[in-house]
Amino acid sequence: MSPANSIDEVLTKAAEISGVDVRGAELIRDGSHGVYRLAHEIVARIGQPGSIDAAQRELRISQWLNDSGIPTVESEASRSQPIVVADRPVTWWKLIPDHRPSTPGELAAMLHALHALAPPIEFELPTYDPFTGLKERITTAGMLDQDDRAWLLQHSARLHEQYDALPDPPSRCVIHGDAWQGNLVVPPSGIPTVLDLDQVSIGRREWDLIQLAVDYVDFSRVPRDDYRSFVEAYGGYDVTGWPGFRVLADIQELRWVAFAVAQSASNSNAAFQAKHRIACLRGQVPPPWQWEAL
Structure with missing residues (x-):
């Protein structure tokens, strides 16, 4: 049985339990989550085995962020969830139609508001760890030769030491954890809306600023004017001038490799x-790099 068929079966069984119509279901992502577009403007998200607590937390985060004034994807409140099939949680969400990715300025404005929020008191957010799963992915990857595997493991260990040596920030805050323009989308209403809540946690605010900064510095995917608008919309703080920038940038790039x-x-x-x-x-390849999206 292929992984895709396995996800299809989980979706079908969960839909039977919840009374959701999955005829014509369209797989739109098969990564850390399987994501399907369904009829009646419903989106199904299928988590990894054993991630039931994380799915429950995503549902609570959605409600908390919306209640806090940060527009966020909403769950289908009329459905009992999460539904667990083969130890995989399935959650149901309202489709955000005809949306576009946010601009750098829109992303920065949302992050500025998010980072200013006091953490929720109704439930606890985990502490963000950018190394979660990295070693396992490198160790178990069949496509890596011995030399690349050894180098990646050594590189990860070096970065872990450098990360642990960073000075503690004055305070940690609520972060999105995967803050890129595709995770803040703008529907026809014009209201930027947050997606993908599985990494929302407590951490360094710089982590949420690093993805767009790396796109600007190492990939030249973000024009200078767009990056300046990002910095200005965040309140003038440019993470590329922070002493720990290169450490977080290297970790982010290693995560993209993994x-x-x-x-x-x-x-x-x-x-x-x-x-x-x-x-x-x-x-072996000089920047700016050209990496295709997966």
Whole structure:
């Protein structure tokens, strides 16, 4: 049974329990979550095995953020959830139709508001750890040769030491954890809306600023004017001038490499991308780099 069929079966069984129509279901993402677009403007999210607590937390985070004045994807309140099938949680969400990715300025404005929120008191957010799952992905990847695997593990260990040595921030705050323009979308209403809540946690605010900054510095995917609008909308704080910038930037890039490595078992393009990304990290390809989205 292929992984895709396995996800299909989980969706079908969960839909039977919840009374959801899955005829014509469209798989729109198969990554850390399986995400389907369904009829009646419903989106199904299927978590990894054993992630039931995380799914429950995502549902609570959605309600909390909306109640706190930060527009966020809403769950289907009329459905009992999460539904657990084969130890995988399935949650139902309202579709956000015809949306576009946010601009850098829109993303920064949302992050500025998010980082100003006091953490919820009704439930506890975890502490963000950017190294979660990295070693496992590198160790178990069949496409890596011995040399690349050893280098990636050593690189990860070096970065972990550097990360642990960073000075403690004056305070930690609520962060999104995966803050890129595709995770803040703008529907026809014009109201930017937050997606993908599984990494919302307590951490350094710089982590939420690093993805767009890396796109600007190492990939030249963000024009200078757009990056300036990002900095200005966040209140003038430019993370590229922070002493720990390179440490977080290198960790983020390693995470992007590890994601490609994890996808490569069932995706030949991901395997090609993984090799290319590793070559970039190892200094064999000069920046600005060209990495295709997966």
